[in-house]
Amino acid sequence: MxxxxxxxxxxxxxxxxxxxxxxxAMRQGGIGGMCATVTPDEYHLASLALADxxxxxxxxxxxVGLHPWWLSDGSCGADAVDKxxxxxxxTRFIGEIGLDFAPRRAESAQLQRTVxxxxxxxxxxxxxxxxxxxxxxxALDLMERVGLVAPGAPQGPQNPQGTAVIFxxxxxxxxxxxxxxxxxxxxSINPRMLSTKRGRAYxxxxxxxKLLLESDLPPAAGAEFNxxxxxxxxxxxxxHMAELRRCRLDSLKEKVAANSRxxxxx
Numbered sequence: 001m002x003x004x005x006x007x008x009x010x011x012x013x014x015x016x017x018x019x020x021x022x023x024x025a026m027r028q029g030g031i032g033g034m035c036a037t038v039t040p041d042e043y044h045l046a047s048l049a050l051a052d053x054x055x056x057x058x059x060x061x062x063x064v065g066l067h068p069w070w071l072s073d074g075s076c077g078a079d080a081v082d083k084x085x086x087x088x089x090x091t092r093f094i095g096e097i098g099l100d101f102a103p104r105r106a107e108s109a110q111l112q113r114t115v116x117x118x119x120x121x122x123x124x125x126x127x128x129x130x131x132x133x134x135x136x137x138x139a140l141d142l143m144e145r146v147g148l149v150a151p152g153a154p155q156g157p158q159n160p161q162g163t164a165v166i167f168x169x170x171x172x173x174x175x176x177x178x179x180x181x182x183x184x185x186x187x188s189i190n191p192r193m194l195s196t197k198r199g200r201a202y203x204x205x206x207x208x209x210k211l212l213l214e215s216d217l218p219p220a221a222g223a224e225f226n227x228x229x230x231x232x233x234x235x236x237x238x239x240h241m242a243e244l245r246r247c248r249l250d251s252l253k254e255k256v257a258a259n260s261r262x263x264x265x266x
Contacts, residue, residue, distance in 0.1 A: 004059055005253065006234045007260030008033035009188045010095070010129050010168045010214035014046040015221045022218075022225035023053040023060065029227035031234070032059030032264065033214075036096040036129050036168075038067035039076055040083035059264050063095035063129055064088060071115055072100065072108040081115055088122040095129025096168065099142075102133050109135075113142065120146040127164045127263050129188070136172030140179055149183040164263055168214060169193050170202060177202055181210070186259070188214035191233060194240050203244050211256050212263075213237055 008026070013035045016022040026033070035050070037043040043064040047054070050062055064087040070076040088094060097119070099112050112135075120142065128148075132139045143149045148163050166186040170177065170193065180187075187206050190213075193199035203211075215230045217223075238256065242249040 003261070004030050004032035005257055006031050006231060006238075007059070007213060007257055007264070008215045008230060008234060009166060009212040009260055009263075010034065010036055010190070010216055011225075011230070012036055012038070012216070012218055013050075013225055014038075014042050015218040015223055016225040017222060019046055019049040020053065022227075023050050025225065025227035026230070027053065027057055027060065029231050031227065031231055032057070032260065034061045034063055034093055034095065034127070034129060034264065036063050037065040038096055039070055040064055040066060040080050040087055043087055044083075059261060061093045061127075061264055062091070063093040063127075064091055065094065065096040065129075066115070066119070067096050068098055068100040068105065068108075068112050068131060071112055072105040081118055085119055085122045088119070088126065092126055093129075094123055094126045095166075096131050097123075097128065098131035098168075099135035099139050100131060100133040101135040101138065113138065116142050117146070120148065123148055123163070125163055127166065127266075129166050129168050131168055133171060136167070136170070136176040136180065140176070140183060144183070149185065151179075151182045152184075164266075166212060166263075169216065171199075174198075174202075177205065181205070181207065184210075186210045186212055186263070188212040189237060189241060190214045190216050191237060192216070194237060200240075200244055203241050208245075208247075208252070208255050209259060211241070211252075212260055213256055 013022040
């Protein structure tokens with residue numbers, strides 16, 4: 001089994017023109033992680049393209065997703081929701097899912113809530129990569145209501161149910177951060193988060209055992225995945241995080257990698 005020193009816990013290899021080649025480059029570049037998808041159909045195609053890599057590499061996982069943007073613009077409907085529930089039965093990794101209540105998508109807020117409630121039962125015992133924009137409180141409310149999270153309850157390998165919620169590029173308020181931490185959530189950090197004063201402050205507050213890294217790359221469908229650039233990005237993020245937390249870089253790198261492995265292998 002290959003053990004990597006860096007893990008990209010939220011990437012979009014299915015956006016790449018050659019998903020399989022992107023995954024191979026990622027492995028050869030010494031990077032493990034979780035590949036998120038934005039629709040169940042994208043997940044299905046990616047699972048076929050990545051079958052060999054998924055079988056040979058226990059530190060690389062593919063998540064089935066239903067991104068709120070695709071719900072908001074009507075690209076995905078009831079059929080996609082049913083597909084996600086069905087695919088969730090065959091994988092422990094779910095993402096990218098969540099809620100986006102930014103002004104341009106506010107009209108679909110109730111639809112997003114309804115869909116999240118519909119899929120919630122299928123999310124128990126899973127590793128979830130969550131998109132939450134202007135909606136962290138609502139996401140936590142929904143997850144608490146169905147027992148996916150609870151204040152003071154363990155997450156990940158320490159949770160008997162196995163559920164682990166990862167907030168991808170967290171952008172909520174300080175109060176919401178404290179609540180998410182209390183619920184045991186994980187946080188995958190990327191350069192966008194580190195570019196803001198609030199994001200940097202959050203990196204200092206998140207418990208070390210809940211820190212993960214992410215690239216969120218490629219940025220859009222059709223964009224190439226460059227494993228060397230991603231490795232450099234992850235290393236730069238780690239260096240910045242170590243500076244902010246005033247800790248040894250090698251120690252932080254080892255801990256973040258261990259956090260990732262525990263989720264991927266658990």
